[in-house]
Amino acid sequence: MQKIIVPTDFSSAASAALRYAHFLAEAIGCDLEVIHVHDGYGHVEDSRVKKGGIEARQAAQRSIDQFIRFSVPAKAAVAAEGPETEVTISSLETVGSPTDVLIKASQEEATCLIVMGGVGTGAVSTVTPFFGSVARTVAEQSACPVLLVPEDYKNPKMERASIAFDVVKGLRETSKGFDFLRIPLAPSMRLVHVRDSSEKGETRKEIDLMEEVLNTDFPGYPVELDLLNPGTTAFRLLDYAEEENIDLLVLGHRKRSLWKRLFLDSDIKHVMRFAVTPLLVIPISEY
Secondary structure, three states: OOEEEEEOOOOHHHHHHHHHHHHHHHHHOOEEEEEEEEOOOOOOOOOOOOOOOHHHHHHHHHHHHHHHHHHOOOOOEEOOOOOOOOOEEEEEEEEOOHHHHHHHHHOOOOEEEEEEEOOOOOOOOOOOOOHHHHHHHHHHHOOOOEEEEOOOOOOOOOOEEEEEOOOHHHHHHHHHHOHHHHHHHOOEEEEEEEOOOOHHHHHHHHHHHHHHHHHOOOOOOOEEEEEEOOOOHHHHHHHHHHHOOOOEEEEEEOOOOHHHHHOOOOOHHHHHHHOOOOEEEEEOOOO
């Protein structure tokens, strides 16, 4: 059974991520695994507690169990507890580096998605002082798609999704990588591109897209195209997503990708803190 991984720092952002992940798990038929990576003290304030000791780890596990009960719908249950449910939720507490643990987990064959809060504001350990920086690093290095959920995101839904792209080749691969959510959830689809200030370069990109559509079966589903005026890419896309009531903004990530361009001249924590639209980052190959 494939699984969605949800890291938690017990913040409101992590709680919103777990609710969103539960919504997706129900839709696509997979399990959930909630992971808390901590510094070995499990948020126990007693100075006599041994790092990585049983008391600290039990405290961390109790916090995870409480977090799950608080965050997910009442009908869901932790694995091996209560009646059977459509979504099985397991949990894991572990000592170490959050980014190392999550990137390793992303490489597991069973992991189809990581869903995490873009910014954390809860009780974090000394290992995770800035959950937002962890989210960015994981999104950049993960082997599987990563969905970043805004803090206090209330009602998970996916009625309107938009794939942001820079060039056609990356768009094709990003679109294919989104199929595992697009097909079962069947949102209304859009493609969005922020025009470059170079008129010649933009004309070439638009011709490439038209040729791709006319000469192949791409994208293989009904879609609308939105071309945005030049500007700071991050804010153009986020404003667009809010104005057009986009439920999910999808981005392909490579080393020199739209993801890098998106945040090249923006403060990542500032952008994520004020974004109202979830972002799905899909790893794609170099081109």
